[in-house]
Amino acid sequence: MTKVTFRQPDGVESTIEVPDGWSLMEAAMQNDINGLLAECGGGCACATCHVYVEELELSGLDEISDMEADMLECVSSERRPESRLSCQLRMSEGSKDLVVLIPESQI
Amino acid sequence: MSKEIFIVVGAGQAGLQICTALRANGFEGRLILIGDESSLPYQRPPLSKEFLLGDLDPERLLYRKAEYFEKLDVELILDDTVEKLDASRCTVSLRSGRTLKYSKLALATGARVRALECVGSDSPDVCYIRTLADSLNLRERLQRAKSMVVVGGGFIGLEAGAMACKMGKKVSVVEGSERLMKRAISPDLSEYYLSLHREKGVDVRVGCEVSHLEQHQHGLTVVPKIGQSITADIVLVGIGVVPNSEIAESAGLECANGILVNEKCLTSDANIVAAGDCTMHQNQFLQKTLRLESIQNAVDQAKVAASSMLGGNQTYDQVPWFWSDQYDVTLQIAGVTSDYDNHVRLCGKNENSFSFLYFKGDELLGVDSINHPVMHMAARKILQRKMGDETGILKSMTVDEIAAFAKARPTVSS
Numbered sequence: 001m002t003k004v005t006f007r008q009p010d011g012v013e014s015t016i017e018v019p020d021g022w023s024l025m026e027a028a029m030q031n032d033i034n035g036l037l038a039e040c041g042g043g044c045a046c047a048t049c050h051v052y053v054e055e056l057e058l059s060g061l062d063e064i065s066d067m068e069a070d071m072l073e074c075v076s077s078e079r080r081p082e083s084r085l086s087c088q089l090r091m092s093e094g095s096k097d098l099v100v101l102i103p104e105s106q107i
Numbered sequence: 108m109s110k111e112i113f114i115v116v117g118a119g120q121a122g123l124q125i126c127t128a129l130r131a132n133g134f135e136g137r138l139i140l141i142g143d144e145s146s147l148p149y150q151r152p153p154l155s156k157e158f159l160l161g162d163l164d165p166e167r168l169l170y171r172k173a174e175y176f177e178k179l180d181v182e183l184i185l186d187d188t189v190e191k192l193d194a195s196r197c198t199v200s201l202r203s204g205r206t207l208k209y210s211k212l213a214l215a216t217g218a219r220v221r222a223l224e225c226v227g228s229d230s231p232d233v234c235y236i237r238t239l240a241d242s243l244n245l246r247e248r249l250q251r252a253k254s255m256v257v258v259g260g261g262f263i264g265l266e267a268g269a270m271a272c273k274m275g276k277k278v279s280v281v282e283g284s285e286r287l288m289k290r291a292i293s294p295d296l297s298e299y300y301l302s303l304h305r306e307k308g309v310d311v312r313v314g315c316e317v318s319h320l321e322q323h324q325h326g327l328t329v330v331p332k333i334g335q336s337i338t339a340d341i342v343l344v345g346i347g348v349v350p351n352s353e354i355a356e357s358a359g360l361e362c363a364n365g366i367l368v369n370e371k372c373l374t375s376d377a378n379i380v381a382a383g384d385c386t387m388h389q390n391q392f393l394q395k396t397l398r399l400e401s402i403q404n405a406v407d408q409a410k411v412a413a414s415s416m417l418g419g420n421q422t423y424d425q426v427p428w429f430w431s432d433q434y435d436v437t438l439q440i441a442g443v444t445s446d447y448d449n450h451v452r453l454c455g456k457n458e459n460s461f462s463f464l465y466f467k468g469d470e471l472l473g474v475d476s477i478n479h480p481v482m483h484m485a486a487r488k489i490l491q492r493k494m495g496d497e498t499g500i501l502k503s504m505t506v507d508e509i510a511a512f513a514k515a516r517p518t519v520s521s
């Protein structure tokens with residue numbers, strides 16, 4: 001289990017536990033976190049599960065794949081260095097707890 | 108006045124989205140979602156993709172947990188079927204014996220697989236993929252099997268074939284028409300996929316129609332009308348789907364290879380809307396009447412259907428898009444390109460990344476992208492602007508220029 005806090009653009013926070021093996025997107029959707037659409041259900045094909053990961057470089061998350069990097073070029077809110085697609089962020093035993101910011105829009 | 112009752116039939120992608128949109132738009136009446144599968148609404152795309160590899164928990168496919176439906180105040184009736192719709196009395200009758208009255212009804216009944224009809228096709232070793240149960244069955248069999256024949260070279264069969272190949276199985280594909288995924292992609296791309304599957308060691312036969320199947324103690328032989336037979340442990344059939352429109356038809360709603368709906372997703376009955384794979388719809392964007400089987404279509408139509416149930420004026424006018432994963436190749440399709448008369452190929456960062464832009468005259472009809480999401484996303488933005496012949500300028504642009512062009516102008520909101 002990894003604790004992940006989602007911060008909405010208006011500052012409201014909710015924290016959920018992400019089971020090992022699950023992606024951040026999957027856990028967020030099932031826990032009804034607002035602000036993600038995830039239209040393609042995790043296929044890295046829609047760029048509507050965009051989040052900003054606080055302290056990304058310290059997070060120990062997997063590197064960005066070429067496909068994710070390309071999709072990140074297409075996000076509707078600002079693309080920042082800490083931008084990630086939450087469907088590509090898979091939690092595992094030993095993952096660090098995270099704080100992620102939800103962008104203003106996904107489409 | 109008694110509380111309004113909205114009933115949604117079909118707890119799939121569109122049914123769930125209709126419920127979500129109704130509540131988001133302020134509907135406060137009773138909301139009932141009826142589905143004939145036993146699971147909560149789940150994603151189908153992974154069923155022919157990574158789910159087959161065997162280690163994904165089915166729970167992971169759920170869109171939402173049970174609590175979501177409580178929170179949304181949706182009365183969920185699962186594992187029960189709407190057997191009859193009485194549009195004059197505004198009632199639906201369930202297999203379990205209940206009859207429910209509605210003030211507005213949404214049909215989101217999806218589609219079911221088209222069955223292979225030939226001698227031997229009733230064998231238990233013949234599999235399909237539409238439901239979670241189907242995919243669980245196939246993945247369990249794949250664990251034990253050494254070989255699989257895919258009948259039908261469409262998206263689902265080829266995706267599952269690619270997965271089986273990845274698992275080290277001997278895979279063959281027989282496709283009746285002269286090329287792969289004929290309904291959705293251009294001859295050039297069909298050619299690309301033919302080479303891809305063959306390079307991976309898949310025995311792909313196009314222009315090869317199945318005559319019949321022969322059952323053995325272990326496995327089956329697929330006998331084509333012309334050419335050599337193929338024997339394998341499993342036969343996977345992926346030859347398309349048929350819309351679940353029977354209850355609508357018997358109720359007298361207009362149907363033609365799907366439930367007919369207008370641009371507001373209204374059926375021929377003013378109290379009934381329909382959305383998703385079950386609809387034959389007037390597509391404003393494409394200026395055509397057609398049936399689409401995609402997540403995009405289910406989601407976007409569902410939003411419009413929900414609006415119409417509430418008396419709103421939203422219309423369905425979205426760029427169709429779709430994707431497919433085979434091996435490490437992601438295909439993304441924007442628009443519908445079957446009528447093209449000229450096309451342009453653009454390269455991405457490496458040889459495994461490119462797009463085809465399809466035009467009719469100077470009008471861009473759509474773009475197929477292979478591992479090239481930048482072009483796909485740009486295409487969706489440009490297409491949504493409906494520029495007609497003005498898109499001819501794209502023919503001489505580079506990928507970067509097109510991406511900048513897509514970003515530069517705001518999308519005209521519909």
Ligand SMILES: Cc1cc2nc3c(=O)[nH]c(=O)nc-3n(C[C@H](O)[C@H](O)[C@H](O)COP(=O)(O)OP(=O)(O)OC[C@H]3O[C@@H](n4cnc5c(N)ncnc54)[C@H](O)[C@@H]3O)c2cc1C
Binds near residue numbers: 152190217237405
């Ligand atoms: C294996 C597979 C892979 C796919 N891959 C992709 C992909 O990569 N990209 C993409 O865009 N699309 C893909 N699709 C298509 C996509 O999943 C469908 O277009 C989408 O699910 C349609 O949603 P829907 O709600 O209209 O229908 P469905 O999701 O089929 O939901 C309809 C539900 O209604 C139920 N139902 C039917 N009749 C009744 C009744 N009388 N009473 C009660 N319940 C009833 C059905 O059992 C079903 O549960 C794929 C589909 C499959 C099967």
Ligand code: FES
Binds near residue numbers: 042086
């Ligand atoms: S869910 Fe579509 S890219 Fe993440």
